[in-house]
Amino acid sequence: MSTDLTHGHDDHGHHHEDTWLTKYIFSQDHKMIAKQFLITGIIWAFIGGLLSLFFRMQLAWPNETFPILETLLGKWAEGGQISNDFYYSLVTMHGTILVFFVLTAGLSGTFSNLLIPLQIGARDMASPLMNMLSYWFFFAAGVVMFSSFFVQTGPASGGWTAYPPLNGIRDISINIGSGLGFDLWIASMSLFIVSSLLGGLNYVATIINLRTKGMTMTRLPLLIWALLFTAVLGILSFPALLSAAVLLEFDRILDTSFFLNNIVIGGDLLAYKGGSPVLFQHLFWFLGHPEVYIIIFPAMGIVSEILSVNAKKPIFGYKAMIMSIGSITVVGFFVWAHHMFVSGMNPNLGIVFIIFTLLIAIPSSIKVFNWLTTLWRGNLKLTPPMMFAIGFISFFIFGGITGIFLGNAPVDLPLHDTYFVVAHFHVVMGVSAFFGMWAGVYHWFPKMYGRFMNDTLAYIHFWGSLIGGYLVFVPMHFLTGVPRRYYSFEQFTTFDIFQDVNVIITLGAFLVFATQIVFLINFFYSIFKGRKMTSDNLNPWGANTLEWTTPVERIHGNWSGDIPQVYRWPYDYSVNGNEINPQTKPLEEGEEEH
Amino acid sequence: MTTTLLSLFAVFLFFLVIFYIAKTIELSSIAKNGLKNDYVKSTKVNAYLAMFFYIVGMIILVMTTISLAPRMLPESASVHGVEMDKMFDVTLWVTGLAFLLTQTLLFFFVYFYRYNEDRKAYFFPHSNLLEMIWTIVPAVVLVALVFKGIGVWHNVFDFQQLDGKDPIVFEVTGKQFAWVLRYPGADGKLGPREITHENINEFNAKYSLPNELGIVWTDKASQDDIYPNDIYLVKDRPVLVKLGALDVIHSFYLPHFRVKMDCVPGMPTQFMFTPMYTTEEFKERLKNKKFWKNIDPKTGEPRWKGFKFELACAELCGKSHFGMQKNVVVVEQEEYDAWLAKQKPFYKTVVKKAMDRVDNQ
Numbered sequence: 001m002s003t004d005l006t007h008g009h010d011d012h013g014h015h016h017e018d019t020w021l022t023k024y025i026f027s028q029d030h031k032m033i034a035k036q037f038l039i040t041g042i043i044w045a046f047i048g049g050l051l052s053l054f055f056r057m058q059l060a061w062p063n064e065t066f067p068i069l070e071t072l073l074g075k076w077a078e079g080g081q082i083s084n085d086f087y088y089s090l091v092t093m094h095g096t097i098l099v100f101f102v103l104t105a106g107l108s109g110t111f112s113n114l115l116i117p118l119q120i121g122a123r124d125m126a127s128p129l130m131n132m133l134s135y136w137f138f139f140a141a142g143v144v145m146f147s148s149f150f151v152q153t154g155p156a157s158g159g160w161t162a163y164p165p166l167n168g169i170r171d172i173s174i175n176i177g178s179g180l181g182f183d184l185w186i187a188s189m190s191l192f193i194v195s196s197l198l199g200g201l202n203y204v205a206t207i208i209n210l211r212t213k214g215m216t217m218t219r220l221p222l223l224i225w226a227l228l229f230t231a232v233l234g235i236l237s238f239p240a241l242l243s244a245a246v247l248l249e250f251d252r253i254l255d256t257s258f259f260l261n262n263i264v265i266g267g268d269l270l271a272y273k274g275g276s277p278v279l280f281q282h283l284f285w286f287l288g289h290p291e292v293y294i295i296i297f298p299a300m301g302i303v304s305e306i307l308s309v310n311a312k313k314p315i316f317g318y319k320a321m322i323m324s325i326g327s328i329t330v331v332g333f334f335v336w337a338h339h340m341f342v343s344g345m346n347p348n349l350g351i352v353f354i355i356f357t358l359l360i361a362i363p364s365s366i367k368v369f370n371w372l373t374t375l376w377r378g379n380l381k382l383t384p385p386m387m388f389a390i391g392f393i394s395f396f397i398f399g400g401i402t403g404i405f406l407g408n409a410p411v412d413l414p415l416h417d418t419y420f421v422v423a424h425f426h427v428v429m430g431v432s433a434f435f436g437m438w439a440g441v442y443h444w445f446p447k448m449y450g451r452f453m454n455d456t457l458a459y460i461h462f463w464g465s466l467i468g469g470y471l472v473f474v475p476m477h478f479l480t481g482v483p484r485r486y487y488s489f490e491q492f493t494t495f496d497i498f499q500d501v502n503v504i505i506t507l508g509a510f511l512v513f514a515t516q517i518v519f520l521i522n523f524f525y526s527i528f529k530g531r532k533m534t535s536d537n538l539n540p541w542g543a544n545t546l547e548w549t550t551p552v553e554r555i556h557g558n559w560s561g562d563i564p565q566v567y568r569w570p571y572d573y574s575v576n577g578n579e580i581n582p583q584t585k586p587l588e589e590g591e592e593e594h
Numbered sequence: 595m596t597t598t599l600l601s602l603f604a605v606f607l608f609f610l611v612i613f614y615i616a617k618t619i620e621l622s623s624i625a626k627n628g629l630k631n632d633y634v635k636s637t638k639v640n641a642y643l644a645m646f647f648y649i650v651g652m653i654i655l656v657m658t659t660i661s662l663a664p665r666m667l668p669e670s671a672s673v674h675g676v677e678m679d680k681m682f683d684v685t686l687w688v689t690g691l692a693f694l695l696t697q698t699l700l701f702f703f704v705y706f707y708r709y710n711e712d713r714k715a716y717f718f719p720h721s722n723l724l725e726m727i728w729t730i731v732p733a734v735v736l737v738a739l740v741f742k743g744i745g746v747w748h749n750v751f752d753f754q755q756l757d758g759k760d761p762i763v764f765e766v767t768g769k770q771f772a773w774v775l776r777y778p779g780a781d782g783k784l785g786p787r788e789i790t791h792e793n794i795n796e797f798n799a800k801y802s803l804p805n806e807l808g809i810v811w812t813d814k815a816s817q818d819d820i821y822p823n824d825i826y827l828v829k830d831r832p833v834l835v836k837l838g839a840l841d842v843i844h845s846f847y848l849p850h851f852r853v854k855m856d857c858v859p860g861m862p863t864q865f866m867f868t869p870m871y872t873t874e875e876f877k878e879r880l881k882n883k884k885f886w887k888n889i890d891p892k893t894g895e896p897r898w899k900g901f902k903f904e905l906a907c908a909e910l911c912g913k914s915h916f917g918m919q920k921n922v923v924v925v926e927q928e929e930y931d932a933w934l935a936k937q938k939p940f941y942k943t944v945v946k947k948a949m950d951r952v953d954n955q
Contacts, residue, residue: 059896064937068598084913159910165859166842166912174841175912176768261860264769264840267804269794277843277858311707312715320725343857344863347751351744353637358736358743361727368696369728375703377716382637382644382708390704392642397696401689408739410678410746411685414852416665417845417908455636456616463643472650481667481849483908486916494849494904497885497897498667521613531620537630574715588617 019381020558028128029556033135034114035448038441040135040142041106042523047514050096053506055090058082060499062488076154084487085176088157091485092177094147095160096185098430100192103295105138107437107571108234111298112203112227114444118547119221121212121564123557126205130198136165137195145188153179156279159485161288162248163257165282170252172266178252186249193242200231200238207231212546214566219583221545221570222315225322226301229329230294233491236333237290238268243284251275278343283509286334292429293332296396297325299436300367306439307371309543311378312579314571314594317370324363331360341409350409353436357407364400368393383541384458391466392432399428402477419479426476431469438465438519446540450552451530457522464515471508475501544582569594634709641708648701648702665883667849670925671876671903672867675852677746679852684742688735690877753834756866761832764825766905767807768837768857771914773905779939781890784836785809785816789860803948806840811945820937825922828930829872837863845909848922850876854908874902876924877901 017217018027027508028034036553054073057066076086112394113131117124123133129215148155157177158167162185165174172179207228211220245256251272260272301559308315315321334356337343371393380386402424405411415421438461489495533540539548546566550558564584572581576588587593623631657925670676690856765784780786789808796851797805809816813816827833837846839857847854855865871879880886880898890897907915923932 036863037724068690084916088910088913088915130862151808157913163843163910166910192752257870263859264789264806264808267791267794267798267806269791269808276861278861309620312716314719316718317720317725320720342854342856344858344861350747354743354747355740358740361736362733365692365732366725366729372699372703372914373724375719377718378703378707379709379713379715380637380641380704380707381633382640382704383633387640390700393700394697397693397700401693404736404739405682405685406690408681408685408743410743410750411681413750413854414678414682414849416854417847435642452631454616454620455631455633456619459636459640460616463647474655475662478658478666483847483906483916485910487913488916491917491919492904492906493900493902494667495906501662512881517609521609525613531624531631532629534629539920540630546809571719573717579715593683 014077020443026132028124028132028133029450030113030117030125031554031558033144034110034112034132037105037109037113037138038448040139041102041110042520044097044101044106044142044447046516046520048094049516051090051094053099053509053513055094056086056506056509058087058487060503062490086154087158087487088159088485089177089181093145093149094155096156096189099160099291099295100189101138101142101145103429103433103437104196104234105192107433107440108227108230108294108298109135109138110198110437111223111302111440112199112231114448115223115547116129116203116206116227117210118447118550118558119224119545120207120210120215121445121546121566122206122210123559123563125202126210127202130202134195134199134202137191137198140187140193141191144184144191146294148181148184148188149436151180151182151184153177155181156185161234161281161284162245163284163367164248164251164277165263166276168248168251168259168280169263169265171265175276183249183252183389186245189245189314190242193238193245196234196238200234203227203231204235207257211564212563215546215583218319219569221301221568222304222318222325223298223301226297226304226325229325230297233290233294233297233329233332235293237287240283241287244280244287247283248280272406275333278340278345281340281343283337288339289336290332291344292425293328295429295433296436297328297435298440299392300325300396302390302440302443303371304374305543305545306389306443307374308571308573309443309541310381310383310389311375312381312542312573313374313378314573314575315370316373316376317366317427318569318571318594320366321370324366327363328360331356331363335360338407338409338412341412347409354407354409358404359394361400361404361407368397368400382542383442384441384453384455384462385443385541387459387462388435388442391462391469392435392439394466395427395432395435397467398473399424399426399432403428415480417484419476419482419484422484423473423476423479427469427473431473435465438462441523443541445526445530446533447550448554449527449530449531450554451526452533452540453526453530454522457477457518461515461519461522464518465512468508468515472505474497474511475508490560539580539582542580544572544580546583549582549584622780626765632925634711637709639744641705643880645705648697648705663934668876668880668883668886670850670852671851671871672851672869674746674750674867676870678852679751681739681746682799685739688739709908752767753864753866755796756832756834759832761834761866762828763834763836765836765838766846766857766909768824768846768907768918769806769840769841769844770912771918772905773844773918775822775920776807777822777934777937778815779818779820781815781818783815785811785813785819801948801952803945811941811949817941817946818939819941820934821940823920825920826930826933827869827922827924828927829869829875829924831927832865832866832868834866837865842911843909844907844918847906847908850903850905857911872924872926873901873903 040492067080069077070080153172153176158175167178250256251258257272257275259277263270263272304315337353338357342454549564566583570583642893657920670679767774787808793808837857839859844857853867877898886898893900905920
């Protein structure tokens with residue numbers, strides 16, 4: 001094991017004085033970087049959520065005008081109505097921001113950084129410098145993406161999936177958002193991928209090499225396993241997106257034909273020859289599908305920890321949980337083309353992807369049953385993080401189940417690119433991932449800021465989000481045949497019959513957004529004025545894991561003395577006559593390790 | 595302006611009130627119990643709320659289903675779609691059962707195993723038997739769904755089924771933001787296309803007439819092809835639709851026929867299906883159905899009367915993606931023949947004149 005190396009780092013405990021700049025801005029302390037990821041993620045979530053309100057208003061009240069929209073958005077909402085160009089920008093940016101900036105960087109970035117060193121017993125990441133760079137590449141990606149809102153032709157509007165030829169030709173007569181806005185999108189995504197790779201390599205290296213004495217792989221908390229597999233997925237899949245993005249930009253500015261063939265525009269054949277638009281989709285979804293596991297794994301890990309702590313029971317089936325998340329990681333690389341059943345790829349190829357996609361539902365259902373059994377005969381403290389963890393399971397079941405429809409090609413064909421799909425992926429990787437994230441924020445807030453968040457506001461946040469989440473996405477499932485990405489349905493008698501349902505969905509979206517304002521108030525207020533964590537309350541939730549052995553002051557190097565040694569797995573709850581048995585507690589006489 | 599400001603102020607006050615209530619509760623708890631919160635009281639409150647949410651939620655779910663289900667797409671109007679709908683229903687029953695079971699367990703556990711200082715949690719780290727059960731049961735169910743699914747999927751794309759069936763073969767090409775329909779003329783053959791600079795750009799330059807599809811107009815087979823406005827199909831006669839796109843990806847979507855296939859520039863695709871009812875027959879089937887017998891406020895007539903089959907685009911293709919509508923009409927063979935006979939070949943009405951004008955100069 002690598003204990004010599006970690007103990008050799010002891011001088012980190014007496015770190016040289018940090019200046020304001022190195023402490024808060026260019027910090028190399030994993031805990032500060034985690035907070036940077038979190039707060040940046042929260043800001044992006046606010047922006048991304050706000051964008052969704054704009055297009056939800058259009059869908060609910062397509063013929064009304066809202067002068068305030070013109071005040072806020074100017075030429076994009078002339079006369080108080082969102083233009084169709086901008087509508088498509090809104091959905092594109094909403095997707096990009098939420099998938100990548102919030103639920104990838106904000107979720108995995110925050111909790112990998114905060115908890116990997118703290119839970120495995122390390123002073124910091126394997127490379128603190130790389131870790132800092134990872135954040136700053138993410139920040140730069142954000143700046144570039146944000147700047148695309150202010151270019152003449154507007155931000156990208158060809159969908160977050162960026163399919164060519166719509167996004168492959170730099171001609172705003174095809175798609176106004178395919179001008180400079182989309183170049184910036186590609187630049188931003190490239191920076192983002194660099195960030196993600198720097199982070200991911202660091203997380204893997206840290207987990208493999210810097211575990212404290214006694215922290216064998218089978219004594220790792222499930223969250224660390226989840227973060228490890230998340231990082232592995234990212235390292236193996238993000239490069240595919242980077243290559244796709246770079247080749248796409250070549251098509252756009254160097255007139256290559258990687259993804260373009262026989263394009264006729266304005267009555268003339270363009271010079272592109274021999275490329276394949278479907279190839280781009282393969283490359284995109286080779287990342288795009290593992291990406292949903294990148295998003296959901298950290299949430300699953302967080303939920304596993306929080307359930308076990310608050311039920312005061314070991315997580316049920318620890319090894320089965322590791323194996324199922326591991327098999328999702330492997331099989332997750334062979335399911336991407338279930339997004340492409342009707343893309344024109346050979347239908348026989350679809351058969352392979354039906355098999356693997358439904359196969360992957362097995363480990364997912366094992367996880368659900370194991371969580372449920374963890375609750376069974378527990379002694380549940382329904383703390384705010386626990387409520388969010390329960391909400392996560394509820395939504396994950398809901399969203400996972402609709403995946404069975406979509407993974408099966410003949411059922412998917414009528415549903416593909418309809419609101420059923422929108423509802424499915426929002427529930428399974430949007431709402432449930434958010435519930436996992438909130439659970440984590442409430443649970444580890446004291447570790448980040450030495451204070452607690454207000455519990456009443458937290459419960460309001462929970463119930464508002466739970467009710468709002470169901471209010472938005474249950475009715476949406478009934479729009480089974482209605483195509484997504486429609487600015488208006490008035491041209492179709494078939495689809496223009498859901499106006500009242502769209503109003504309900506939009507009201508639900510407003511409820512969710514208002515509830516998040518409660519969260520924002522609570523979060524930022526509690527950083528400065530929240531209930532204090534005191535030195536006699538170092539382990540407020542009664543957890544076994546190592547992060548609760550560090551002092552209230554969040555020092556660079558984490559532990560003021562030696563890094564504690566680990567003697568047992570983290571789930572010895574309600575055994576040996578003790579409610580909790582921290583990992584640092586040696587095995588008792590005659591006790592067998594689990 | 596004042597109303598906007600006032601409502602903003604009201605919203606602000608609302609959040610402020612919530613905040614102060616929450617803060618007061620926290621301060622009084624700190625005054626009573628110090629800085630540690632044991633969550634005993636809030637556990638009880640939230641357990642009751644959870645049970646309440648479960649019960650009310652399930653009732654609302656059932657009510658939503660009853661009220662919205664009649665509005666979902668009506669039964670399939672094509673033969674293969676019936677199989678797809680059956681698969682959907684089977685999947686719905688299986689997953690619905692799993693949904694009910696797991697959500698019930700979840701909320702019941704939350705309610706019944708809420709914190710009680712007299713109870714001790716049961717140390718239960720794993721059980722091979724239980725884990726085997728919930729690995730094998732889902733596995734068996736999923737394998738069954740996979741087998742059924744592959745069978746249906748295979749049939750949908752088994753184009754050999756068309757051999758000897760005399761299908762209607764026509765061509766649909768997507769472009770921003772319209773569908774170009776091409777039916778063969780009297781010879782029953784679609785004229786050839788050549789996607790070349792010569793045939794498209796030079797033709798356009800020479801005759802000032804776009805030839806976006808790259809039709810070889812000198813070929814006899816091209817000269818009687820028709821370019822109708824609506825899609826006409828024949829009841830019980832198979833259809834093979836040849837799909838393509840000019841500029842960006844579009845997707846040929848006939849919701850009522852459970853047909854969807856992307857139209858990709860530079861890569862031909864195709865789809866086959868068989869309509870089961872004429873449009874009029876389908877209207878009759880809807881006549882007495884729940885949602886369809888209601889009055890449509892837009893037309894003042896029962897909804898079934900205004901029913902029509904439609905073609906939509908299902909792949910984001912630009913700013914007017916939502917406007918690519920075409921009507922689909924299913925008729926009996928005689929009516930189809932009559933319709934076909936009325937259509938004038940585009941070559942005769944437009945192309946030949948333009949070519950003659952230039953060639954004869």
